[in-house]
Amino acid sequence: MTAMLSVQHVKKAYGGVSVLRDVTLDVDQGQVVCVLGSSGAGKSTLMRCVAHLEPVDAGTISVEGQLVGYERRGNHLHEIREAELCRQRRGIGMVFQHFNLFGHLTALDNITLGPRKVLGLGRGEAEAEARDLLAQVGLGDHAATYPRQLSGGQQQRVAIARALAMHPRLMLFDEPTSALDPQLVGEVLRVIRALAHTGITMVVVTHEVHFALEVADRIVLMADGTVVYDAPPSQFRSTTDEHVTAFMSHVTDVPAAVSTAEALTE
Numbered sequence: 001m002t003a004m005l006s007v008q009h010v011k012k013a014y015g016g017v018s019v020l021r022d023v024t025l026d027v028d029q030g031q032v033v034c035v036l037g038s039s040g041a042g043k044s045t046l047m048r049c050v051a052h053l054e055p056v057d058a059g060t061i062s063v064e065g066q067l068v069g070y071e072r073r074g075n076h077l078h079e080i081r082e083a084e085l086c087r088q089r090r091g092i093g094m095v096f097q098h099f100n101l102f103g104h105l106t107a108l109d110n111i112t113l114g115p116r117k118v119l120g121l122g123r124g125e126a127e128a129e130a131r132d133l134l135a136q137v138g139l140g141d142h143a144a145t146y147p148r149q150l151s152g153g154q155q156q157r158v159a160i161a162r163a164l165a166m167h168p169r170l171m172l173f174d175e176p177t178s179a180l181d182p183q184l185v186g187e188v189l190r191v192i193r194a195l196a197h198t199g200i201t202m203v204v205v206t207h208e209v210h211f212a213l214e215v216a217d218r219i220v221l222m223a224d225g226t227v228v229y230d231a232p233p234s235q236f237r238s239t240t241d242e243h244v245t246a247f248m249s250h251v252t253d254v255p256a257a258v259s260t261a262e263a264l265t266e
């Protein structure tokens with residue numbers, strides 16, 4: 001079976017400093033993979049490379065068997081044209097730390113913009129779907145609300161609905177709760193957890209270890225630009241692997257994790 005996402009021997013450096021050093025990672029259809037790792041491990045860079053917001057220096061990234069950002073001609077890879085890249089990116093939903101909603105558009109219009117302009121949906125169809133998505137993220141009453149009138153957690157939930165409106169095959173979350181006040185983290189994690197159960201393929205970079213252990217099919221630990229551990233949560237909890245032990249000894253979010261767990265079970 002072709003992996004939904006296949007990262008093969010990816011390398012990336014900035015100004016001669018290696019940030020990704022031979023990263024290989026496969027994610028199957030419907031899997032939820034949570035990526036953990038200390039600050040600077042290369043997690044965000046990997047997500048940016050998967051979405052081809054950054055070109056890789058070596059290696060390949062494929063989504064459903066199709067190379068992202070490149071095409072193969074003979075033995076060589078050539079960067080694809082912008083229009084083709086935009087078409088590829090449509091299949092990859094991205095939710096980042098900062099929500100980047102359009103401030104002059106309502107929640108509804110933020111969500112319908114892509115489907116209308118890029119997918120060519122009519123206003124009625126796009127709005128009906130956007131309303132369903134707003135309800136799905138618990139914001140059914142906020143269609144006409146502008147981002148400045150929403151809390152950070154609510155804005156992030158609109159950003160998730162906006163990504164889903166493009167019907168992505170793969171969802172990437174890059175620290176979706178890191179910019180939020182602690183009391184707003186739970187509402188966003190609840191939405192992501194519900195999504196995880198819908199069967200959509202997801203890669204979630206997070207510092208919320210407790211959450212990762214709860215929702216992930218696999219926990220991937222990165223350190224110094226490589227994947228140093230990759231296993232189901234059950235194994236992660238009990239492993240004596242030195243990388244995991246070293247990482248967990250620096251995890252300070254245990255109180256936050258407890259409150260997250262409480263928020264999740266509300």
Ligand SMILES: Nc1ncnc2c1ncn2[C@@H]1O[C@H](COP(=O)(O)OP(=O)(O)OP(=O)(O)O)[C@@H](O)[C@H]1O
Pocket residue numbers: 014015019037038039040041042043044045046
């Ligand atoms: N555009 C860039 N130019 C130069 N260096 C960069 C750039 N982007 C990232 N880096 C460097 O690459 C390293 C990895 O950064 P990255 O953001 O991928 O780590 P991370 O694991 O996501 O960390 P965090 O958990 O703090 O977000 C860091 O040392 C960072 O300073």
